[in-house]
Amino acid sequence: MPTITLRLNGNSVTAAVEARTLLVDLLRERLGLTGTHVGCDTSQCGACTVHVNGRSVKSCTMFAVEADGGEVTTIEGLATDGEMHPMQKAFHESHALQCGFCTPGMVMSAVDLVRRKPDASEKEIREWLEGNLCRCTGYHNIVKAVQAAAKSARR
Amino acid sequence: MATEGIGASVLRKEDRRFLTGAGTYTDDVSRPNQTYMQVVRSPHAHARIVKIGSDAAKRAPGVLAVLTGADLAAEKIGNLPAGWQIHSKDGTPMVEPPHPALAHEKVRYVGDPVAIVVAQTKDQAREAAALVEVEYQELPAAASIAQATKSGAPLVWDQAKGNVCYDWHLGDDAAVKAAFGKAHKVVKLDLVNNRLIPNAIEPRSAIGEYDKATQDYTLFTTSQNPHLIRLLLGAFSFGIPEHKLRVVAPDVGGGFGSKIFHYPEELLVLWASRKIGRPVKWTAQRSESFMSDAHGRDHVTHGELAVAKDGTFLALRVSTLANLGAYLSTFAPAVPTYLYGTLLAGCYKTPAIYVEVKALFTNTVPVDAYRGAGRPEAAFLLERLVDLAARELGVDRAEIRRKNFIDAFPYQTPVALQYDSGDYKATLAAALDKSRWQTFEDRRAEAKKRGKLRGIGIATYVEACGIAPSAVAGALGARAGLYESASIRVHPTGTISVFTGTHSHGQGHETTFAQLVSEKLGVPVANVEVVHGDTSKIPFGMGTYGSRSLAVGGSALVNAADKVIAKARKIAAHLLEAGEGDLEFKDGKFTVVGTDRSKTIGEVALTAYVPHKYPAGLEPGLEETSFYDPKNFTFPAGCHVAEVEIDPDTGKTDVVAFTAVDDVGRVVNPMIVEGQVHGGLAQGIGQALYEGALYDDAGQLVSGSFLSYTMPRAADLPSFQQGTNTTDCTHNPLGAKGVGETGSIGSPAAVINAVVDALKDLGVRHVDMPATPERVWRTIRDAKKS
Numbered sequence: 001m002p003t004i005t006l007r008l009n010g011n012s013v014t015a016a017v018e019a020r021t022l023l024v025d026l027l028r029e030r031l032g033l034t035g036t037h038v039g040c041d042t043s044q045c046g047a048c049t050v051h052v053n054g055r056s057v058k059s060c061t062m063f064a065v066e067a068d069g070g071e072v073t074t075i076e077g078l079a080t081d082g083e084m085h086p087m088q089k090a091f092h093e094s095h096a097l098q099c100g101f102c103t104p105g106m107v108m109s110a111v112d113l114v115r116r117k118p119d120a121s122e123k124e125i126r127e128w129l130e131g132n133l134c135r136c137t138g139y140h141n142i143v144k145a146v147q148a149a150a151k152s153a154r155r
Numbered sequence: 156m157a158t159e160g161i162g163a164s165v166l167r168k169e170d171r172r173f174l175t176g177a178g179t180y181t182d183d184v185s186r187p188n189q190t191y192m193q194v195v196r197s198p199h200a201h202a203r204i205v206k207i208g209s210d211a212a213k214r215a216p217g218v219l220a221v222l223t224g225a226d227l228a229a230e231k232i233g234n235l236p237a238g239w240q241i242h243s244k245d246g247t248p249m250v251e252p253p254h255p256a257l258a259h260e261k262v263r264y265v266g267d268p269v270a271i272v273v274a275q276t277k278d279q280a281r282e283a284a285a286l287v288e289v290e291y292q293e294l295p296a297a298a299s300i301a302q303a304t305k306s307g308a309p310l311v312w313d314q315a316k317g318n319v320c321y322d323w324h325l326g327d328d329a330a331v332k333a334a335f336g337k338a339h340k341v342v343k344l345d346l347v348n349n350r351l352i353p354n355a356i357e358p359r360s361a362i363g364e365y366d367k368a369t370q371d372y373t374l375f376t377t378s379q380n381p382h383l384i385r386l387l388l389g390a391f392s393f394g395i396p397e398h399k400l401r402v403v404a405p406d407v408g409g410g411f412g413s414k415i416f417h418y419p420e421e422l423l424v425l426w427a428s429r430k431i432g433r434p435v436k437w438t439a440q441r442s443e444s445f446m447s448d449a450h451g452r453d454h455v456t457h458g459e460l461a462v463a464k465d466g467t468f469l470a471l472r473v474s475t476l477a478n479l480g481a482y483l484s485t486f487a488p489a490v491p492t493y494l495y496g497t498l499l500a501g502c503y504k505t506p507a508i509y510v511e512v513k514a515l516f517t518n519t520v521p522v523d524a525y526r527g528a529g530r531p532e533a534a535f536l537l538e539r540l541v542d543l544a545a546r547e548l549g550v551d552r553a554e555i556r557r558k559n560f561i562d563a564f565p566y567q568t569p570v571a572l573q574y575d576s577g578d579y580k581a582t583l584a585a586a587l588d589k590s591r592w593q594t595f596e597d598r599r600a601e602a603k604k605r606g607k608l609r610g611i612g613i614a615t616y617v618e619a620c621g622i623a624p625s626a627v628a629g630a631l632g633a634r635a636g637l638y639e640s641a642s643i644r645v646h647p648t649g650t651i652s653v654f655t656g657t658h659s660h661g662q663g664h665e666t667t668f669a670q671l672v673s674e675k676l677g678v679p680v681a682n683v684e685v686v687h688g689d690t691s692k693i694p695f696g697m698g699t700y701g702s703r704s705l706a707v708g709g710s711a712l713v714n715a716a717d718k719v720i721a722k723a724r725k726i727a728a729h730l731l732e733a734g735e736g737d738l739e740f741k742d743g744k745f746t747v748v749g750t751d752r753s754k755t756i757g758e759v760a761l762t763a764y765v766p767h768k769y770p771a772g773l774e775p776g777l778e779e780t781s782f783y784d785p786k787n788f789t790f791p792a793g794c795h796v797a798e799v800e801i802d803p804d805t806g807k808t809d810v811v812a813f814t815a816v817d818d819v820g821r822v823v824n825p826m827i828v829e830g831q832v833h834g835g836l837a838q839g840i841g842q843a844l845y846e847g848a849l850y851d852d853a854g855q856l857v858s859g860s861f862l863s864y865t866m867p868r869a870a871d872l873p874s875f876q877q878g879t880n881t882t883d884c885t886h887n888p889l890g891a892k893g894v895g896e897t898g899s900i901g902s903p904a905a906v907i908n909a910v911v912d913a914l915k916d917l918g919v920r921h922v923d924m925p926a927t928p929e930r931v932w933r934t935i936r937d938a939k940k941s
């Protein structure tokens with residue numbers, strides 16, 4: 001089995017993985033980071049979105065070995081010193097989550113959007129989020145949360 | 156406490172764990188020494204099982220057990236029961252075929268479980284499952300209502316002649332006939348209510364754990380109602396003592412009805428765990444969810460509305476064929492009957508109504524309650540007929556509704572329900588105002604200049620929720636009571652634990668219920684912890700569905716709080732050396748009226764647990780439980796207005812504006828109420844424009860993944876405009892009606908009414924759901940041809 005080393009939420013992690021092991025399975029099953037969720041088997045729902053080298057990636061669509069040497073951030077690594085990331089706070093304040101299952105992926109995806117395009121319009125936000133399914137919120141408050149977080153990022 | 160009590164948009168207490176990845180969903184739970192189960196499912200819609208060869212699978216690496224329906228039958232393990240019995244017109248009970256957890260002898264839908272493989276790892280279980288050799292003899296299938304009702308159709312069950320489960324009716328046939336005889340016009344419509352797949356984003360999951368030493372069982376499961384699952388497993392399917400079974404539904408990632416039901420896998424993980432002596436975990440892959448979660452809707456209906464010349468509704472006649480799938484799921488028989496036929500009065504004074512429903516078995520996955528459950532089907536039919544009536548009489552669509560609205564309460568409908576309160580005219584007026592109904596024609600004209608067809612549609616609805624008065628439900632065929640429970644434990648230091656039989660899987664009960672306690676007992680929301688979802692902790696409760704949690708569970712909680720106050724008053728009176736009647740309880744404090752002498756609820760609680768100076772004969776402690784059985788259903792109502800724009804070249808329909816004004820009774824947390832409405836609207840718009848479960852003629856599920864089943868995505872939906880127009884429920888202590896399902900009930904009809912309005916100049920009178928680009932494009936093309 002190949003051995004890989006990556007920086008995960010700021011810590012160095014070394015693991016022996018099967019070549020076929022998906023990044024999400026490494027995170028959830030081996031490393032106990034269950035904040036990253038699996039909602040489908042066709043790379044459609046986006047619940048498993050994490051950051052790899054700063055970009056949002058569906059961790060069900062990538063082999064763990066592909067993250068070798070890389071930097072991976074999951075939802076567990078987004079807060080700093082117990083202080084939630086502005087996007088997490090915006091989701092809380094805008095009631096942008098209900099059951100919470102799509103939330104980690106939605107937040108990770110939204111953080112990447114605001115990094116790339118802090119002045120995204122409502123239309124651009126909605127189009128960006130097309131890779132993340134939510135069944136609870138109708139996206140209404142998610143869009144509001146992303147707008148609020150983007151606004152505070154521009155300040 | 157006004158900033159935290161009833162009416163305040165308190166931010167949710169549960170958010171932090173979800174936002175930081177610290178939620179605990181069933182698949183996040185790992186038990187020591189855990190193993191993994193994979194289900195082998197039928198690839199055929201209908202077939203005889205000739206032989207199951209499991210030798211190769213048993214020899215595969217890591218495999219601990221391979222079990223089949225024959226093993227289940229040999230151990231005489233029971234069937235999954237239906238929770239509701241419907242009787243046909245002629246008084247005979249519905250046909251109730253057995254529903255084993257693993258199919259035995261025959262499979263009846265694609266996805267029907269035939270065997271399980273348990274192995275050391277998930278991958279090993281999956282690989283070995285592929286080695287189970289099932290020899291099938293294929294049989295012809297009846298995979299749709301059309302196929303199942305053909306003469307000579309293949310029978311899903313030999314005992315169900317014509318594939319009919321029951322042939323039910325409600326209402327006064329003779330009165331309807333008489334009214335039709337006198338009608339100025341009869342408006343007729345055939346329509347389909349499309350089959351939907353609930354698709355909570357968290358797939359179903361279950362972990363079974365048997366402790367040989369104590370003979371205790373624990374089941375972790377993605378359920379909306381853990382006690383109901385314990386009861387069904389204990390008393391019916393698995394047949395183990397209830398007190399030896401703990402059911403935990405931890406954080407659950409959405410339900411929408413699909414996680415109410417008792418599913419085979421819940422039994423299978425427990426059974427397998429008992430066999431191998433280790434915990435057994437199963438989590439559905441999404442493709443399994445598509446073929447094994449109960450689907451929703453799936454009706455074919457003919458409706459006729461008799462109207463007078465002035466637009467007064469005289470009578471309604473409805474004939475519906477309802478698809479129940481291959482087996483009866485837990486609540487399935489009730490959905491197209493008492494949750495559908497009883498709602499056909501809607502907001503209107505139609506004096507005579509008659510509805511017939513023939514429920515059919517087909518070779519498809521079971522169909523059961525999905526958000527709205529019967530009520531969206533009723534509203535869709537009624538509101539389409541009303542729009543057609545307006546059109547055929549040449550009267551305004553808002554005016555014909557206004558004219559026929561029920562305007563005096565209580566109102567006894569001709570289909571068994573008695574509405575307690577409502578204000579339909581004001582709700583309609585608010586929705587028309589917010590949606591800029593009056594100026595719509597300007598927007599239509601402007602769109603036309605851009606080559607777009609713009610339309611606007613109204614739909615009103617009434618739903619019956621707060622399910623349900625037990626005696627009434629029992630008389631209608633329910634095999635369970637439908638009360639709810641709540642306990643309040645005031646701790647010695649004055650903080651509070653609340654134990655509720657309802658289950659929160661997105662609804663925010665941990666916040667809303669804390670607000671209720673805060674309002675009643677005058678303690679901060681931060682000092683109230685709401686516990687739910689674990690049968691070892693909470694009182695027996697019926698769970699969350701049918702928009703019942705606040706109206707029924709919240710009422711239980713309010714009554715429990717009143718009991719706490721009553722006992723605390725005795726203690727406070729003793730401490731203050733005053734009569735109980737001289738005390739006022741406000742903002743968490745008992746005060747001797749007209750004095751400044753008072754005791755806080757915290758001081759009283761401490762005394763209750765350190766009862767040194769204490770009333771004679773009073774038990775120590777401050778903990779109270781209440782079971783609340785509702786006196787009636789509650790009747791949320793509303794008016795939804797959709798505005799759509801159609802590209803005639805592609806048929807693509809965009810919802811450009813959507814307004815919902817709802818009466819959900821007293822609102823505890825407006826922010827959460829708005830969120831519930833948003834989600835319901837997305838599902839309703841999804842039904843109208845995007846979603847549809849498709850089986851081919853052989854019974855293969857064609858829409859079996861997110862690639863082929865269109866879930867509404869962010870760019871497919873508008874931002875919503877919302878309002879509430881509240882009339883209190885008159886028969887529960889909160890005045891609450893319920894909001895969980897409203898969004899999905901009014902919206903499909905509003906959208907389709909708008910689509911038809913956009914196409915009206917082409918002579919189009921109906922478009923079936925989902926109004927996909929292809930369907931709309933074909934409709935336009937056919938209309939232009941004719």
